[in-house]
Amino acid sequence: MSRPRLRCALYTRKSSDEGLDQAFNSLDAQREACVAYVASQSGEGWRALPDCYDDGGVSGGTMERPALQRLLQDIERGRIDVVVVYKIDRLTRALADFARMVEIFDRHDVSFVSVTQAFNTTSSMGRLTLNVLLSFAQFEREVTGERIRDKIAASKAKGMWMGGIPPLGYDPPVDSGRKLVINPEEAEIVRTIFSTYLDLGSVHALERWLDQRAIRSKPRLRRDRTPAGGQPFSRGALFHLLKNPIYLGLISHKGTLHEGLHAPIIAADLFEAVQVRLSSQRRRGKSRNKGSLAAPLTGRIFDATGAPMSPTFSIGRNGRRYRYYVTAALQQGKRKPSDDGVVRRVPAALIEAVVTARLRLISGVDPTQPLSVLQRVTVEPQALVLAIPVLLADAARATLVSGERIDDDQCDSGDLSLRIPFTLAPRSADPAIAAADRPGPRPDATLIRALRRAHSMLERDQHGQPTLTASPTSPHRRRLIRLAFLAPDIQAAILSGRQPRHLTLASLLAADIPIEWHALAKTFGVKPGTHDH
Secondary structure (H helix, E strand, O other): OOOOOEEEEEEEEEOOOOOOOOOOOHHHHHHHHHHHHHHHOHHHOEEEOOOOEEEEOOOOOOOOOHHHHHHHHHHHOOOOOEEEEOOHHHHOOOHHHHHHHHHHHHHOOOEEEEOOOOEEOOOHHHHHHHHHHHHHHHHHHHHHHHHHHHHHHHHHHOOOOOOOOOOOOEEOOOOOOOOOEEOHHHHHHHHHHHHHHHHHOOHHHHHHHHHHOOOEOOOEEOOOOOEEOOOEOOHHHHHHHHHOHHHHOEEEEOOEEEEOOOOOOOOHHHHHHHHHHHHHHHHHHHHHHHHHOOOOOOOOEEEOOOOEEEEEEEEOOOOOEEEEEEEHHHHOOOOOOOOOOOOOEEEHHHHHHHHHHHHHOOOOOOOOOHHHHOOEEEEEOOEEEEEEOHHHHHHHHOOOOOOOEEEOOOOOOOOEEEEEEOOOOOOOOOOOOOOOOOOOOOOOHHHHHHHHHHHHOOEEOOOOOEEOOOOOOOHHHHHHHHHHHOOHHHHHHHHHOOOOOOOOHHHHHHOOOOOOHHHHHHHOOOOOOOOOO
C-alpha cells in the first residue's frame, strides 16, 4: 500500500540583509538543511515543493513578511501539507503570532516541523515543547530590544546622533562618528526661515513666501537610490522645523534635551522668540476653535430646499466675530446667497435667540434646555418652521400670536410644524455684517398690538399711572401684561419702530424682565433718551 504524498513548504528567514548578496548566504544554508530533512522522509511520502518562501532582512517579531503571507495564503488554498523550517525562531519569535499560525495549521490539517529541533505540532507534547521554546525566543527578543533602547538612550545622553534622516541644515556624520556636520548652504536657509517667520508672524504666510522663492525641503536618496525630498514645505513640516531643538545644538530623547556633539545653527535668543510667537498663535487658535463650537442648532437647521446649514464665522473690520449658519453650497462658493430666493445664510445669534425664546413660551418645555425638544428648523424666506413633538401641540397653540400657525400634517419624523413669521434684513455692503439693521423705522405690528393689549388690561390710578387691579387669569395673559410695565424708552422705541432687531414679542415674553428701567434698557439694548416719545 503506497503512502500518501505530503507536500512540504520550506520557509527560511534572516533578520538583517547583511550578507544576502553572497553566492551562498544564510537563507541558502537553511533551505539546504530543510531539503535534506525532507529527502530523509521521502519514504513517508514527503516531497519538497519547488516554490521558495524566503524572507531576507525581515524581523521575526512581525507577521507582515511577504514570503510568510504567501505561505499562509497557500495553506488557506490547500496547497501545503507540512511546513518545514530550520529552527522554530525562523518562523516567528512572538508567542502570540505562533499561536495564530498553529490555529491556521490545525484548521487546514497542516503539520509544522523544525529540522534542528525535531518537533511536530500534531502531538500535544510537541506543541507544549514548542510553546516553551517560543517563550524563550520571545524573551530573548525583548531583552535584545531593551539592550538596544538602553544603548540609544545612553548615546543620546552623550549628545550623539543615533541615525535617521538628518534635518535640513545638517549632513550625516562622517566615517563612523556620531556627530552631525553643518551644511553651510542649508544652514543659511534654516536661519532665513526662522528670521522670516518672526517678520511675517504666520506659518501660513511663511509657507507662501518660501514657495514663491522656490525654497524646497532637504533632498535625499532612498535605500533604492531613488530621489526623495526637494518638495515645497508644508505647514506641518515648517511647524516641526521651527520647534526642533536640534538647531540649538541639542539632542532630544523622549522629551529630555541633552547637549549635542554638533554645533548649533540658530542663536538661543532667536529660537526663544520664535517659540514665544508659536505659543501665542496656538493659544489664539484654541480660543477661536472653542468659540466656533458654540452652535446649538448644528445638525438641526436646514434651508428651504432641505440642504443642511453648518456653523461658520467671519471677522469684521472692528475685530468682532460674526457667527452664521450657511449651506454647504454657499461655503464652497457655488451659489450666491440670494440668486434663487432661498435663504442660505442666517446670523446664528439671531436665529438661536428667536427659536429659543419661542420654545420657552410653550408649556412643558424645559426653559433651561428648550432646544432639547426641537428636531428640525427650516429657514424659509418669510418664516421659520420648527418641528415639535405632537404632545406639545396643544401647549403651542395656546401661545400662538399673530401670523403664527401650526400645520396639522405631521412631518416625516412624526412631529408637527410650528410656523413663525421671520424676515431677515438685506445683507450689508460689508459681508461680515450680514444682519445689519436697515436705517429708518421698522414698526413691528405684532409687537405694537401686543403692547396695546397689555395696556388695555390695566386700570389707571388718580395720577394716571397704570395699576393692576386683578391678576390675569391665564399664564399667557400674565406674561403679556408685563409689557405695560416696560421702561418708557423701550415702549417708545417699539411704537416708533426703532426697537433693536432682536426685540420681538417672543423674546420679550420669554425673558426675565428686570424691575429697574435702567436695567431694562441695558438688557434689551435700548439706550435711554435716544428715541422719540
